[in-house]
C-alpha cells in the first residue's frame with residue numbers, strides 16, 4: 163500500500179470521531195431510520211456502525227472501498243444539486259487504508275448478503291452472509307499501520323468525548339432518526355427518532371433540561387428560525403451547548419452565539435452561556451457554505467440581517483413564555 167493513499171486518508175480520518183462521522187453519514191445517505199454506534203477504547207480498538215438502510219449489492223460492496231467510488235453523484239457539475247452528505251467517495255477507502263474493516267451488507271428485502279474484510283487497504287476476504295437488511299461496518303485497530311497518526315490520538319476518554327459530541331449533533335440534527343450509542347457495551351445514549359426535537363434534546367441533555375427549554379418559532383422575510391433555547395443549570399456550560407443548523411447543516415457561528423448571549427443578557431443565569439438547538443432555514447443562495455467537508459463555518463450574504471432576525475426570534479420567545487426579562 164502506497165504512502166500517498168495513507169496521506170490522503172489522513173485528511174478524512176483524523177481521529178476516531180471522524181470515522182464515526184463518516185460512517186453515520188453513510189447510513190443516513192442510505193436512508194436508514196435506526197443507527198447504532200458502538201465503540202471500545204475511545205474508538206481506537208473498535209468502532210461499529212450498524213444501520214437498517216438500503217444495503218449494497220455484492221458487486222458494490224467491494225467497489226465501495228475504492229477511492230472515488232461513490233453512488234451519489236453522476237457528474238462534477240451536479241455539485242449544486244447534492245442532497246446527500248457524502249459525494250466524494252473517499253471515506254470508506256480512507257478508513258480502510260488505516261485500519262482493519264469488516265463490512266456486512268444486505269439489500270432490503272433480500273435474505274442473503276455480502277461481507278468484505280479489508281486490512282490496510284488490502285482485500286482479505288469476502289463471502290456470503292445472512293443478516294437483516296442494512297449495513298454494518300466494523301473498524302478495528304485504527305491507525306495500526308500509521309504510527310505517526312497514532313501519536314496525535316488523545317486518551318480514550320478524550321476521544322470518546324469527541325465521539326459523543328458527534329453523536330449528539332446527529333441526534334439533534336436528525337430527530338426523526340433513531341440513534342443508539344454504546345461504549346464498551348454500555349448504552350450511553352438512545353434517541354427514539356420520533357421526529358420531535360424536544361425528545362432528541364432530552365436524549366442528549368436529559369429530560370429535566372429538555373422540559374425547561376423554550377420553543378422558538380419565527381419567520382421573517384424568508385428566514386425561518388425553529389428550535390429550543392434555555393439556560394443551563396450548570397455553571398460548566400459553554401458554547402458547546404449551543405447547536406446551530408443552517409439548512410440542515412451543522413455550523414458553528416460566533417455571530418449567532420453572540421446574538422443568543424445578548425438576547426439572554428438581561429436574564430439572571432448561572433453563567434453567561436445560554437443553550438440552544440436552533441434550525442435556521444433560508445434561501446441557499448444567501449448562505450456561502452464552504453464545500454470542504456470538514457468546514458463548519460458559514461457566511462451569510464447578509465450577516466447582520468440573519469443575526470437581527472435570530473435575535474428578535476429569541477427575544478420574542480423569551481417574553482412570550484413567562485421567563486422574565488427586564489425590558490423587551
Ligand code: ADP
Nearest residue numbers: 188192226232233248249250251252253254297
Ligand atoms: P461517499 O459517501 O462520498 O459516496 P464513501 O466512501 O463514504 O463515499 O462510500 C462509498 C459508497 O459506498 C457510497 O457512495 C455508497 O454507495 C456505499 N455505502 C457506504 N456506506 C453505506 C451504507 N451504510 N449503506 C449503503 N451503502 C453504503
Ligand code: MG
Nearest residue numbers: 184188248253
Ligand atoms: Mg460517505
